[in-house]
C-alpha cells in the first residue's frame with residue numbers, strides 16, 4: 279500500500295510514496311503528513327481469528343494487511359521487541375478496576391511509558407530501512423520527558439542512525455532526566471537546554487533553520503528524519519493495542535464480539551487516539567473515542583465547539599506534562615479522513631496564519647459522531663489518584679484524567695477501556711503528594727514513600743538509575759547547540 283498527503287500535492291513531491299519513504303521523510307507537501315491511501319478492512323472475522331492469538335501474532339497479521347514494503351523478517355524482529363516487556367506473553371495487561379471500567383496498561387516496556395509501544399519496533403524498522411538504502415540518518419528530538427528516553431533506548435547501537443535528544447534542563451522529572459543522561463552508546467547524544475520545554479523546542483527550530491547546519495549535514499552525507507508521532511511508522515504500531523484490548527475484553531468475558539466499547543485516551547499530540555480512530559475505521563466496534571485532556575484543553579474545546587484556537591498561546595504547566603500542548607499534530611490526520619485534503623490544507627493554513635480555525639456546523643457534527651471530550655484539572659486529578667488508590671489501583675496523573683471523562687462523558691452501561699500511559703515511577707512526586715500530602719518531594723524520596731504506602735516494589739531499572747554513571751553532562755544555551763552537535767557528528 280502507498281501513502282498520500284493530508285494537504286494535497288504541490289507537484290514537487292511524488293503523488294504517493296511507499297511506507298519506507300514515508301517514515302524516512304515524514305513531512306509531505308505544504309507541511310502536511312502522510313496517511314495510508316486506504317485502510318484495510320478487518321471485520322469480525324479478523325477478530326474471531328485472533329481470539330487466542332498472542333500480541334505478537336496479532337501485530338504481525340494486522341501489519342500484513344497494510345502490505346507495506348518491509349520484509350517479513352524485519353517485521354518479526356521488530357515485534358519480537360515486545361519480549362522486552364515485563365511479561366512477554368502479555369505485554370499489555372488489561373485490568374478491571376471497577377464495574378465497566380478496564381485499564382489498558384501501555385507502560386510495561388523498558389522506559390516505563392507508552393512511547394515504548396511504538397518506538398521499540400519502529401526503531402528496528404527505521405534502522406533496517408536506512409541500512410538497506412546505505413544511507414545515514416540523524417534523528418533530532420526535543421522531549422518533554424517520555425519520548426526522549428524511549429527514542430534513545432530504541433536507537434541505541436542501531437546502525438546508520440544517530441540520535442540527538444534535547445531536553446529542558448528545568449522541565450523533566452529526575453527519573454526522566456536520568457533515563458536520558460545515563461544512556462551509553464556512541465550513536466547517542468543528549469543535551470540539556472537551559473530553560474523549559476518551549477526553550478528546547480525553539481532550540482530545535484533554531485537549529486533546523488540554520489543554513490550552516492544543513493550544509494554541514496550534507497557534507498557528511500547525513501539526512502534528517504523524525505521519531506515524533508507525526509511519523510506514520512509509529513502510528514501503525516499504535517493501532518494494534520486497541521484491537522488487542524477489545525479482544526482482551528472478549529477473552530475476559532466482559533463483551534461478546536460485535537459489542538461496542540469506549541476507548542478513553544489521555545491525549546496530547548493525538549497519536550495514541552489516532553491509532554484508535556484508525557482501528558475503528560478498520561472495523562473495530564467502538565461506541566465513541568473519548569479524549570481526556572488536562573487544563574491545556576485545546577482538544578476538548580475543538581471537539582465541544584469546533585474551534586481550534588491558540589491565539590492566547592499560553593501553555594500551562596500541569597502535573598500531566600506529556601499532555602501540555604497547544605499544537606496537536608495528529609489532529610490533522612483526522613481532519614483529512616473526515617473532510618479531505620483541500621479542506622485540511624485550508625484549515626491548517628488558517629492555523630498557521632491566524633492561530634485559529636473554525637469548523638462548519640456539518641463538519642463539527644461529523645467530528646462529534648466519533649469523539650467526545652472533557653478535561654481534568656490538576657486538583658481533580660489528585661482526587662482521582664487518591665480515590666483509585668483507596669479502591670486498590672495505583673495510577674499516574676495522565677491516566678487520572680480519563681477517570682474524570684469516564685464519569686462525565688461515558689454511558690455507565692457501556693464498557694470503557696482507559697489507557698494508562700505511564701508507570702507511577704515516572705511521576706512519583708505528584709502521586710506521593712496525592713497519596714500522602716507530601717509537597718515537592720524529589721523523585722528518590724517520593725518513590726520510596728509510594729513504595730511503602732502502596733506496598734509495591736520500585737522496579738530495578740528505575741532504582742538502578744540513581745547509581746548509574748552520568749554520560750551526558752552538557753547543559754547549554756540554544757546558541758551553542760549547533761557547535762555541540764557538529765562536534766558529536
Ligand SMILES: *Cc1c(COP(=O)(O)O)cnc(C)c1O
Pocket residue numbers: 391392393424425507544545546547548549550551600601676699700
Ligand atoms: C506521550 C504521552 C501522552 C500523550 O500521547 P499522544 O499520543 O501524544 O496523545 C500521554 N501520556 C503520557 C504519559 C505520554 O508519555
